[in-house]
Amino acid sequence: MGLPLPRLPADYMRIPDRLNLADATLDRQVRAGHGDRVAIYYGDERITYRELQRRANQFGNALARLGIGRGDRFLIRARNCPEYAVAFLGGIKAGAVPIPSNSLFRPWELEHSINNSGTKAVFTTPDLVEPIRDVRPRCPSLKQVVIIGGPGDTGPTFAELVAGASEELAPAETHRDELAFIVYTSGTTGKPKGVEHAHRWIVGAGDPVTHIVMQIGPEDICFQPQEISFIYSLGCCLLYPLRVGAAVVLEPARFEPEACLAAIQRYRVTLLAAVPTIFRMLIARPGAESRYDLSSLRFGISAGEPLPEDTYHEAKRRFGIEVYDFIGQSEIHGYMGNWSGLPVKPGSVGLPLPPHAVSIADDAGAEVAPGEVGHIVLRQDNPGLALGYRGMEDRWADLNRRDWFYTGDMAYRDPEGYFWYVSRSDDLIKSRAYLISPKEVEAAIMEHPAVLEAGVVGAPDPILGQKVKAFVTLRPGNEPSPVLAEEITERLKGLIAPYKAPKEIEFVADLPKTATGKVLRRELRARAQTGTA
Numbered sequence: 001m002g003l004p005l006p007r008l009p010a011d012y013m014r015i016p017d018r019l020n021l022a023d024a025t026l027d028r029q030v031r032a033g034h035g036d037r038v039a040i041y042y043g044d045e046r047i048t049y050r051e052l053q054r055r056a057n058q059f060g061n062a063l064a065r066l067g068i069g070r071g072d073r074f075l076i077r078a079r080n081c082p083e084y085a086v087a088f089l090g091g092i093k094a095g096a097v098p099i100p101s102n103s104l105f106r107p108w109e110l111e112h113s114i115n116n117s118g119t120k121a122v123f124t125t126p127d128l129v130e131p132i133r134d135v136r137p138r139c140p141s142l143k144q145v146v147i148i149g150g151p152g153d154t155g156p157t158f159a160e161l162v163a164g165a166s167e168e169l170a171p172a173e174t175h176r177d178e179l180a181f182i183v184y185t186s187g188t189t190g191k192p193k194g195v196e197h198a199h200r201w202i203v204g205a206g207d208p209v210t211h212i213v214m215q216i217g218p219e220d221i222c223f224q225p226q227e228i229s230f231i232y233s234l235g236c237c238l239l240y241p242l243r244v245g246a247a248v249v250l251e252p253a254r255f256e257p258e259a260c261l262a263a264i265q266r267y268r269v270t271l272l273a274a275v276p277t278i279f280r281m282l283i284a285r286p287g288a289e290s291r292y293d294l295s296s297l298r299f300g301i302s303a304g305e306p307l308p309e310d311t312y313h314e315a316k317r318r319f320g321i322e323v324y325d326f327i328g329q330s331e332i333h334g335y336m337g338n339w340s341g342l343p344v345k346p347g348s349v350g351l352p353l354p355p356h357a358v359s360i361a362d363d364a365g366a367e368v369a370p371g372e373v374g375h376i377v378l379r380q381d382n383p384g385l386a387l388g389y390r391g392m393e394d395r396w397a398d399l400n401r402r403d404w405f406y407t408g409d410m411a412y413r414d415p416e417g418y419f420w421y422v423s424r425s426d427d428l429i430k431s432r433a434y435l436i437s438p439k440e441v442e443a444a445i446m447e448h449p450a451v452l453e454a455g456v457v458g459a460p461d462p463i464l465g466q467k468v469k470a471f472v473t474l475r476p477g478n479e480p481s482p483v484l485a486e487e488i489t490e491r492l493k494g495l496i497a498p499y500k501a502p503k504e505i506e507f508v509a510d511l512p513k514t515a516t517g518k519v520l521r522r523e524l525r526a527r528a529q530t531g532t533a
Contacts, residue, residue: 008211040249206243329407
């Protein structure tokens, strides 16, 4: 099918051999004469591109004071703040390798990240430093802990480190395939994996999302109420907007619906990026669209988990915006989705973003027929794909078969080529020999007006093999009861096949999630097996 694409820039997907990610985002705007534009909104601060470049240059130069040079790794553990962006960009510009680390990572995850990467220094804030102090004796590579916005930790503070450093810094002449940064996955399957990304990622992964899904330019103000340690946020609410001269909003506090709505109004946000849970929590606020001026919003984008169909329709009705769902992962970022100009099929994750080659394959790498469930696979030569998992070469090799990279996601294609997400490969439920998508059942349950979220897993059953069990959280003002469970089950009969309906519904206060907001179905499966809530 001929795809209705927006007008793409002349340098779309052009990746030179010599490429520095910081130069291709921040410096690019200053060179173009856009230094006086606002790059970051943070509270009352308005940080221009020129000022951000000045601070990043100072930081890049100051790294030498800590003995950090080209290829050396350092970790950033902080909530969203200008220093986070300064450290990330300045480090990359100098040729060092930053590691954005989620503030919710537990001590054992931090210890693994530091030791696996060989981190030399950690930049963190007073409220988040204690776990670093706890694991430091077991981290031989870690030489320095630098505190942002507080007293030093046996060394200089962030402000003291950069004080007096030169404001001029030429970007390191890094190769397109050279390591630029590492992100550690949020641990849905054991130890976090260190996903290594090259400098080419900003073009290979970034250009399709920026210009096809986001369709942003210098007039846009982008906001994602999640930490930029999450690769979705790192791209969509920092690096991709900077590459095209747009502004970003950084909020230090964790997501809270009213604060998010207030930020949209205050900064006149044009693009809201979030996970489905956040969109659901926003539309659950009574009268939000009348209590806040949200007229600046052009549209929203959603990723991290599939966007339920009812959430798509409710956001459109309440806020007057389209929310374009797309799919990605830490190993690349977004590679398939919906976008303005493309007919949206609510519930579908859309089409591959040109020029990404994406297919549905069986275990052996053969393409499957439309309508048949298989693995989502990407061509191994995709320029946005990660270099690999640090120290886990065998695990990376297991995902690369023939010419394809196996994403771990299952889906099928309809006759028009749209992809429909089914589940992670290890989340599929097999009941009476039928394969059941937990996502399909969850979406149907969330059609009920009392339901906020649902998590569906297979529970052991001596006759069925596995029975479908649903864990359900309710919207404010609703109380769990057997009557409500029966009402939800009855409603499902008109939405999905009877064999897919839950045999058991358990109401819970909240669902276990990763640091990036994904439902931890392995924890729900464990609860379903033991019968403990």
